[in-house]
Amino acid sequence: MNTLANQQYRQARLSRDARFDGVFFVGVLSTGIYCRPICPAVAPQEQNVRYFDSASAAAAAGLRPCLRCRPESAPGSNPWLGTDTTMQRALCLIEQAALDSQQPLNIDAISARLGISSRWLRRLFASKMGTTPIAYVNYCRVMFAKQLLHQTQLPITEVAFAAGFQSVRRFNEVFQAQLQLSPSSLRRRAGEAYSGTLQLTQSYRPPYDWAAMLAFYRLRAVAGMEWFEQDGQTGYGRTLSLTTPQGQMHAAIFAVDEPEQHQLRITIQLATGADMRLLPQLVKLLRRMFDLDADPYRISAALCHVPELANIAEHYIGTRITGVASSFEAGIRAVLGQQVSVTQAIKLLNQLVQQHGTWQELAGQQRLFFPTAAQLARQPCQLAMPKARQQTIDNLARFCAAQPQSQAEEWLPLKGIGPWTVAYAQLRGEGWPDVLLASDLVIKKQLVACGLDDSKAIAALAAQVAPWGSYLTFILWRAASSAVEPVANTSTDESTHES
Structure with missing residues (x-):
């Protein structure tokens, strides 16, 4: 790192500035450990410190994670995130492979999916992460296992398989090599037994406008599938259907409490007999849904740099991308929202989920689950809306049932699916x-209010705010909802793309 960055990082670690949590890591050479900048331990002297862009780079340098601040719990954000799409995709694919114990890591196959050579992928990892793909896989597995050992009473055997190891013996070997500790030594509450409920804490960088996110979910909620009151506390909960690599479906529910100390406390309950190897997938999904890896000050600074946006961006700092469970769900929500108000769209959504979804008992209560693409494909959509839009729902369901791993951009050839629907699915799903x-329509009106009233100005704005356009979208929605009820897109995909 350059001298200027070192000076900034030194100030951040000495003040324990939570805005830098996960942005960099502090290697303490005198003790052989690495920490988050918010670590509560006595700050080491600067001559004994080395700064790292990622925790995996610190681990590759021979340092082990601090047991007080737990670097594996830091929000995941490196300086190149949001701009290097190849690296982002590579990390996503490798993290998925790391936590799938059924298949060995195939670097050549991952490279082929990225459209690059395996040699270039290794060079990319060396320059961005300071390590190799294989070492990064072991790092991901051990760090996830460490988090489960610290925060849950899940049996160690289950922890090993949940983290992607094929055997407990291999788990113990890699864990000992990475941390110089045994898995059992990290158990703080040895007397407690696993009850079937998991409670995890997930960190984020402040500020976090939780009230705004909760209001967004509440306005668009599906009865029986989402809830906001649990045991007298206000939060957010919903049902999820998780899919194993072999295509098996497992039910889960989660509930999120009010944030405390820059953390969300999440309670997770899996259906009886659920595959514990789904836990990494679930945790990653929750971090995306609640946008826990965002860097609000960095995003706000970029948006405030545009004069027309300065006031509104500063006022709504802490706005996050409010996600849903999948791009398929987001696509269905988008299609139902064409040319109608949000209220009408959610009324249709509730009817669709009631008709096609499934009820299942979890944690002693009957819960409703969003229909899978296969469930929707088996029965034609019959809702009080134009036939063309019903046909779009059917087309999307059949396509996703046949190609469950498809990305939203692959939907474009479908009649009734155009750029707006795809973009909405990419945004929230x-x-x-x-x-x-x-x-x-709402975004257009807000941009006009900001003095941006022609296509050239809006195109220039999109380039100026990149790569943070999604945050501007949510900020403009929030600004509009404070005055009037937001409405869905009226320039529909049927008219702009398919006709």
């Missing part, structure tokens, strides 16, 4: 950071 929904 995939967590893309740079989706400015400029064709949305």
Whole structure:
């Protein structure tokens, strides 16, 4: 790192500035450990410190994670995130492979999916992460296992398989090599037994406008599938259907409490007999849904740099991308929202989920689950809306049932699916950071209010705010909802793309 960055990082670690949590890591050479900048331990002297862009780079340098601040719990954000799409995709694919114990890591196959050579992928990891793909896989597995050992009473055997190891013996070997500790030594509450409920804490960088996110979910909630009161406390909960690599479906529910100390406390309950190897997938999904890896000050600074946006961006700092469970769900929500108000769209959504979803008992209560693409494909959509839009729902369901791993951009050839629907699915279903929904009626009106009233100015704005267009989209929605009820896109995909 350069001298200027070192000076900034030194100030951040000495003040324990939570805004830098996960942005960099502090290697303490005198003790052989690495920490988050918010570590409560006595700050080491600067001559004994080395700064790292990622925790995996610190681990590759021979340092072990601090047991007080737990670097594996830091929000995941490196300086290149949001701009290096190849590296982002590589990390996503490798993290998925790391936590799938059924298949060995195939670097050549991952490289082919990325459209690069395996040699270039290794060079990319060396330059960005300071390590190799194989070492990064072991790092991901051990760090997830460490988090489960610290925060849950899940049996160690289950922890090993949940983290992607094929055997407990291999788990113990890699864990000992990485941390110089045995898994059992990290158990703080040895007397407690696993009850079937998991409670995890997930960190984020402040500020976090939780009230705004909760209001967004509440306005668009599906009865029986989402809830906001649990045991007298206000939070957010919903049902999820998780799929194993072999295509098996497992039910889960989660509930999120009010944030405390820059953390969300999440309670997770899996259906009886659920595959514990789904836990990494679930945790990753929850971090995306609640946008826990965002860097609000960095995003706000970029948006405030545009004069027309300075006031509104500063006022709504802490706005996050409010996600849903999948791009398929987001696509269905988008299609139902064409040319109608949000209220009408959610009424239709509730009817669809009631008709096609499934009820299942979990944690002693009957819960409703969003229909899978296969469930929707088996029965034609019959809702009080135009036939063309019902047919779009059917087309999307059949396509996703036949190609469950498809990405939203692959839907474009379908009649009734156009750029707006795809962009909405990428925004809320995939967590893309740079989706400015400029064709949305509410967004258009807000941009006009900001003095941006022609296509050239809006195109220039999209380039100026990149790669944070998604945050501007949510900020403009929030600004509009404070005055009037937001409405869905009226420039529909049927008219703009398919006709």
